Every structure is written in structure tokens, then in C-alpha cells.
Amino acid sequence: MPSKEQGWLEQRVIRIDDAEDMRLAPYRNVRERDLVGREGRFIAEGKVVLNVLLANAGFAVESLLVLENRLTGLTGQIGLCPADVPVYSVSRTVMDAIAGFPMHRGILAVGRRSAPCSASQLLDALPEKSLAVVLCGISNHDNMGSIFRNAAAFEADCLLMDETSCDPLYRKAIRVSVGAALKVPFAREGSIEDLVGKLQQAGFDIYALSPSGRETIYTAQPGARTALLLGTEGEGLPKALMQKLRTVRIPMSQAFDSLNVATASGIALSRFSRFSGV
Amino acid sequence: MPSKEQGWLEQRVIRIDDAEDMRLAPYRNVRERDLVGREGRFIAEGKVVLNVLLANAGFAVESLLVLENRLTGLTGQIGLCPADVPVYSVSRTVMDAIAGFPMHRGILAVGRRSAPCSASQLLDALPEKSLAVVLCGISNHDNMGSIFRNAAAFEADCLLMDETSCDPLYRKAIRVSVGAALKVPFAREGSIEDLVGKLQQAGFDIYALSPSGRETIYTAQPGARTALLLGTEGEGLPKALMQKLRTVRIPMSQAFDSLNVATASGIALSRFSRFSGV
Missing domain, CATH: 3.30.1330.30 (Ribosomal protein L30/S12)
Structure with missing residues (x-):
């Protein structure tokens, strides 16, 4: 009619x-x-x-x-x-x-x-088996949006990011995320060290993704509660932090510049998510 | 001095x-x-x-x-x-x-x-064990550049693309590729059907990546000569072509929009490259 x-x-x-x-x-x-x-x-x-x-x-x-x-x-x-x-x-x-x-x-x-969640509130609400994505210093809205899109595609349970990361609710980040920034629960607060401490308290195995990682994403055996930690392409994650965490790498050519951080998040999330069947 | x-x-x-x-x-x-x-x-x-x-x-x-x-x-x-x-x-x-x-x-x-290579010239020059990336209708320069970057990171031997795909030597594609568009050999010509025919003649196992793929990238067993075929995010690959090829999917959430094509290329290339140890 x-x-x-x-x-x-x-x-x-x-x-x-x-x-x-x-x-x-x-x-x-x-x-x-x-x-x-x-x-x-x-x-x-x-x-x-x-x-x-x-x-x-x-x-x-x-x-x-x-x-x-x-x-x-x-x-x-x-x-x-x-x-x-x-x-x-x-x-x-x-x-x-x-x-x-x-x-x-x-x-x-x-x-x-409505009201932003704190990282602690988010972590308290997670199921026994869960996958978290943790970001340090991701300041590019395209990358932020793409990482959210990948997190939604592989059903990560939440995203945590330090306060030097950009706001996922910026217009362009929402657009690039195809709406995932409005879907995957997230908290943006404090320092990366604080976030890592909260994840450890909540029983998460934290894997820091780095070109120099000791294990590869294909040999690592993620546990029930797994967090994937990503830093910027240029500077990467703070060295002092890396030394305290398990590090994983995406095995790739030594002859070429490393991957874009959003692409790297997709590759590692595909492998670490329940969908890979690992 | x-x-x-x-x-x-x-x-x-x-x-x-x-x-x-x-x-x-x-x-x-x-x-x-x-x-x-x-x-x-x-x-x-x-x-x-x-x-x-x-x-x-x-x-x-x-x-x-x-x-x-x-x-x-x-x-x-x-x-x-x-x-x-x-x-x-x-x-x-x-x-x-x-x-x-x-x-x-x-x-x-x-x-x-100097002079563009033809697809046949490129294929003739490939070693016995090789990985090719094949593109159909990739018209976005950002995606084109990102796919080249991923192809270089995972040491794909060449890229072939149909004439409806955009030119990898466009300024923005080169920039996003971090130079990979000047590194990975490529040919851009004709129809996707012609390119597929040439790959089959050259003994390639062609895997068409699609959300509805019959195998997953984690169960597929790529052979010595493997080609990964990627279409646009919206329309995907021509149905008639898909029916003639092996199809693979990246296993992911049913509840969310599929991945960006460049990210998908990175995930599939990581898995199909020699670096994954598969």
C-alpha cells in the first residue's frame, strides 16, 4: 500500500x-x-x-x-x-x-x-572462554575501524585500548568498521601496562604480536582466555612490556616491510578465533 | 667529510x-x-x-x-x-x-x-613451486595497494588481474603498497576467464576465495602451484566461474558483514604461503 x-x-x-x-x-x-x-x-x-x-x-x-x-x-x-x-x-x-x-x-x-564501560566492567562480564583484542597507540582512524571490523568478523568478545589510541567512535573509524565500532564492546582508558595488568588478573593469556615474536601464530596454542595485543606499525609495543609477555609473529618474508597493523590483526584473529578450528 | x-x-x-x-x-x-x-x-x-x-x-x-x-x-x-x-x-x-x-x-x-609483461610471459617464468594471486574487478586503489603489500609480505610470485581491475601503478596504489607494486611482477589484461584458462594450462590449482567457499583455508591443502583468486567485496566472483573452480572460505562469524578484500587476501595468503609451514 x-x-x-x-x-x-x-x-x-x-x-x-x-x-x-x-x-x-x-x-x-x-x-x-x-x-x-x-x-x-x-x-x-x-x-x-x-x-x-x-x-x-x-x-x-x-x-x-x-x-x-x-x-x-x-x-x-x-x-x-x-x-x-x-x-x-x-x-x-x-x-x-x-x-x-x-x-x-x-x-x-x-x-x-549511553555510558562508557570501564575495562574492568567489560572483563568481569566475559564468559570463561573468550578472546580479547588489546591496542596500544593505534592513532589512525582507518586502522582502528579495520581492526574493529576484523574483531567483529572473528567474534572477539571485546576491545581494550590505551588512552593514546584514537576514539573508535570517530566518524571515519565507525564507517571503516562497517558499524563494528558500535557492536563490539570496548573500553579506552589509561596506560597499556594497566590494561595488561587487568587482563592478567582476569586470567588471560596475552600474546603480543610483533615481527620479532618468539612463537608463530601457527605454533602458538591459545588458551581459553586469550588476548591479542597490537601496537603501532612504526614503534611497535614498549620493549619493557614485550619482555614480560608471550610474543607471537606472523611468519613472513624477511625481505619486505611488515604488514599493515589492521591486516595483521585480521590474520592473527583468524588463527586465534574459534573459527579456525585450532 | x-x-x-x-x-x-x-x-x-x-x-x-x-x-x-x-x-x-x-x-x-x-x-x-x-x-x-x-x-x-x-x-x-x-x-x-x-x-x-x-x-x-x-x-x-x-x-x-x-x-x-x-x-x-x-x-x-x-x-x-x-x-x-x-x-x-x-x-x-x-x-x-x-x-x-x-x-x-x-x-x-x-x-x-620498461615494458609490461603478459600473463603468459609471467607464468612461463615461474618456478615449479609457486604462489600466484589473481584479481577480478578490484577497482579501489587502496585495496589494490594493500593486496600488493600482502603479496610481497608472503612472497607471492606474481599477481595477475583482469582489465576491469585498476592500475597498480596509480600513485595511491603504489603508496599504499609501500612499494610492493614495483616489486611483485604483475600482468593486467583481458578477462578473468582468460587468466584462469592460462593458469590451468600452467598447472595451477586455483582456489577462489568466497564467503560461500566449500572448503576452509584451514582444511584446504594447496599444491605445488597454487593460485588464490579474489573478487570484489560487493559482487564477488562470477557464479559461472566459481562453479568450475575449487572454492575456499575464511571461516568467520555469520552475524557480521564479510571482511575487506585486502584483509581477506592477507589472511588467505598467510595460510597458503610457504611461511605457514602447512
Whole structure:
């Protein structure tokens, strides 16, 4: 019944023709900056990411911004938003003017994280058999997003990262993660040494991934609670920390520069996850 | 002997102060477009990529463009260039004006590929035991570059790609590959069906990677000559082709979007390469 649906959509959606309208302020220039004064809020782009956002009770949607010609294709998503969540509809011209660049995705959302978990809270909630990913100094949003995507693909139970790592809820990281940053539970806090201490207390075998690792990912035998620790491509993990942990390497050519950290995370997670059958 | 080195550099380097100088034309606006009228030429960025370029006899350097304050750190590379290769030196202002954006890397080069190999030539030259990567419709330069990087890390012997795949010698693909696009032999030609036919004639076991693959990468037993076939993330490989080939999957969550194709290449190559010890 397209006419009924059309009527419902028209009632639900707020049409905005002025790119300067204050209601659109959170969406302004999202390419150049992230949300100012974010307070747990973030920008989610695209239908796939929106689906993840809507499916996770730990996040709320504050508003939607939809290209007018994409409205009918997004009826299901709009219907899943609580009635008090404003749904704004704009033309292509207004959309591009707001975003500050040609915005190919037809939908943006402002989301909000209820309350960040602490690493201890996350670890307390994990099952007996679990796989954690731990990041130190990952400051590139592409890498952060890719690592989340891989963590979701191999069903890692959580991600912990030190405070020098970048925010997984930055727009680009969410986009590259294909929504995994809104799916895999994470905590970002303190120093890597503190995080390692908490994991050890929780009974995790911690494997630090490094080109100079003593075991390979194919010979290592991960236990029931396994944590995979990843550092930056350039500097790697702090030497003093490495000496206290088991280290694993991805066996590869000696003649070529090491792998990208996100690719390395995928290779090691594939091997360490329950899916490899090891 | 810094003074002697300084004198040598001063003689070797051509200082240019005018961003409009015609000798810099190949470097103009490299962000927005690649080289016009390329004829096998390409832009290489950064010291690491330049080192790969200089080490490969299949490529020549046509000219170098170096930031003035990076000259002394690049003495070795400049010394490796034939004496008739012009080395231009510019200020930061001129460099950014030429490139069309803040160019963080201190060195650019125009390189040239001697003559492209055909797939048949490449295959004829391979050893009895070899690993090939075959690409169908990979049109994203980031993915292309990452796949080359992974192919180099796991010492794949060559890359073959159909003509719908993008050019690995595009500036961004070379940069993301960390130079691997200038290291791993490749051929780009014709249809994927033709490439598969040539591989079969050359005795390759072809494994098509797909989320619906019948075997997993952990149960498959690659033979002496193994080819890993990768398609796009969205459409994947042509169904008619898949039905004629062995298919393998990376075992992973059913609840999440599949992996990025470059990450998938890394996971499968790690497993299929000689380094995994399988």
C-alpha cells in the first residue's frame, strides 16, 4: 500500500530546505571535524552502520538526516527509531552544503553512547572462554575501524585500548568498521601496562604480536582466555612490556616491510578465533 | 667529510624556485589526477618506495623532486640514480604549490616501467613451486595497494588481474603498497576467464576465495602451484566461474558483514604461503 506508507512517511519526516537551519548543526562539516562538544555523541553514515546502531541497546539515535530520494528505501530504519527522534529530509544540494563535500551516502545519524564501560566492567562480564583484542597507540582512524571490523568478523568478545589510541567512535573509524565500532564492546582508558595488568588478573593469556615474536601464530596454542595485543606499525609495543609477555609473529618474508597493523590483526584473529578450528 | 658531500650534492641537484617551471609539470596536482599521457610512467612517493624503485631493474627513474631540507638524508638514493636523471630541489612552499596539497613526504619520483609483461610471459617464468594471486574487478586503489603489500609480505610470485581491475601503478596504489607494486611482477589484461584458462594450462590449482567457499583455508591443502583468486567485496566472483573452480572460505562469524578484500587476501595468503609451514 504505497499511498498509506507515503502518508506515514510525510507525517514522520521533517523537511528542511535551509542548509543553515540550526537543527542541522550537528551534521555540519563532518568531513573536516567531528562533532564539537561530543559528550559521547557520534556521526553514523550509511544504512549498514545505521542498522548496527539501531540493533544495539547501548546506543541511542538522537536524529536522522536523510536524502529526500532515499526516504522510501529507509522506511524500515525510520520505523525503528522512537517517535521522538527527529527525522530530517533534505535535497542533494542541501546535503552536500551541510556535509561540506559530496555526500554519497543517503543517510547520516547522530548517535549517543549511553555510558562508557570501564575495562574492568567489560572483563568481569566475559564468559570463561573468550578472546580479547588489546591496542596500544593505534592513532589512525582507518586502522582502528579495520581492526574493529576484523574483531567483529572473528567474534572477539571485546576491545581494550590505551588512552593514546584514537576514539573508535570517530566518524571515519565507525564507517571503516562497517558499524563494528558500535557492536563490539570496548573500553579506552589509561596506560597499556594497566590494561595488561587487568587482563592478567582476569586470567588471560596475552600474546603480543610483533615481527620479532618468539612463537608463530601457527605454533602458538591459545588458551581459553586469550588476548591479542597490537601496537603501532612504526614503534611497535614498549620493549619493557614485550619482555614480560608471550610474543607471537606472523611468519613472513624477511625481505619486505611488515604488514599493515589492521591486516595483521585480521590474520592473527583468524588463527586465534574459534573459527579456525585450532 | 660533510663539506665534500655538500659540494657533490650542490653539483648534482637542480634548484627550482618557480612552481610554474615546466620541468616540474609531471608532478603537478598529483593528488587530483595521475600523470597525464602516462605511457608506463608513474609517481612514486617517499623514501621507502623510492628504494624499491631503485632496486628493480624493470623500472627506470626519470626524475626526482626533493624537498630542500631532505636532501642530505637522501644522499644515498640520489647517488643510486644515473647521472643523467635530473634531481630537482624545491622549498616547502614550492612543493605544496606543485603537489596541490601539503605534501608531507619529502621526495617524489617519476618512474617508468620498461615494458609490461603478459600473463603468459609471467607464468612461463615461474618456478615449479609457486604462489600466484589473481584479481577480478578490484577497482579501489587502496585495496589494490594493500593486496600488493600482502603479496610481497608472503612472497607471492606474481599477481595477475583482469582489465576491469585498476592500475597498480596509480600513485595511491603504489603508496599504499609501500612499494610492493614495483616489486611483485604483475600482468593486467583481458578477462578473468582468460587468466584462469592460462593458469590451468600452467598447472595451477586455483582456489577462489568466497564467503560461500566449500572448503576452509584451514582444511584446504594447496599444491605445488597454487593460485588464490579474489573478487570484489560487493559482487564477488562470477557464479559461472566459481562453479568450475575449487572454492575456499575464511571461516568467520555469520552475524557480521564479510571482511575487506585486502584483509581477506592477507589472511588467505598467510595460510597458503610457504611461511605457514602447512
